[in-house]
Amino acid sequence: MAETMLTIDARGEACPIPVVRTLKALGALAGPGMVETIVDNEIAVQNLTRMGEGKGCAVSSERTGEKEWRVTVRTDAAVAVAAVEPEAVTCDVPAAAAPRNVVVAITSECMGTGDDVLGRKLMGSFVYSLTQLDELPATVLLYNGGAHLSCEGSAALEDLRGLAASGVEVLTCGTCLDHYGIADTLAVGEVTNMYVIAQRLTGASLVVRP
C-alpha cells in the first residue's frame, strides 16, 4: 500500500501556524505516512523538528531555496493529536534584533582611580578602543571632567573626531565647559544641556561609563 503523503505550504505563515497545520495533518493521516511542510524560515524548521520528534516521528529537513525549507515528518503509526489550538502550541521565536542604542558617558579625564597619569592613559585607550568596535556607540556624552576630552589639547580628540565623522553623536555638557573655562576650546561635537543628557541616558539600551 502506498504511503500517504500530505504537503502543506506554510510559507509566509508565522509561528505557530506551520506547527499547528503539520500537527493536524499528522492526525489526519490516521496511520503510517508522512507530512511535508514547506516553510520560509529556519526557526520554523527547528520548531517543526522539535514537534515531530516529540511525537516519536522521524524528521528530516532540506533547504530547497534561498528562503525555502522542506520539513518531512514521517510516522509509522497513527499519531494521537488532540484538538489543536494555535494558542496551545509554543514555539521558540528569536527575539528580534532590537536596534541598540549604546551611550558612552565619560565623566572624567581619568579611567578609574588610583594614579591619574595612568588613568588618563587608560581613558585615551578606551576612547581609541571605541573606534575599533564593530558597532560604534550611538552617543558619547562628556560631562564634568570628561568635558576636557572634547577640547583642544586632548589626546582623545582625534578619536572623538573620527567617531563624530562616522555618525556618533558627541555631546559635551555646556555647564561643565563653562565651569572649567574651556568653552572656547571645544573642538568636536556639540554643546548640550542636562535635559538632553538625561534624555540620552534614560533612552539608552545600554549606558557605558568607563
Place this chain on the structure above:
Amino acid sequence: MARVRVPSLVVTFPTTAAAMSCEECCERRGLGGRMIPVPGEVAAGCGLAWKTAPEAREELASALAADGVPVEAMTVIELLEFR
C-alpha cells in the same frame, strides 16, 4: 568618513612604564605614533602598546634603544582608522 583597515606597526613592552617611556621618547624626538591598548591579535591580556606606521620601524627601534626603553615585540597588523 569611513573606517578602513590599515597596516600598522604595534610595539609592545614588558611593562606599562616602558610603554609610557616610549611615548615620552617619541614626543621628545618628534616621532609619530600613539598609545593604544595592546590589540588582542598581538598579545593576550592587558597592556599599552605604541602604534605607528610600519615604515617607522627602524627609526623607532633606534630611538628606543638609544633611550634604553625595553621592547617586547614589534608586529605589523591591520587596525581600523578613519579615512
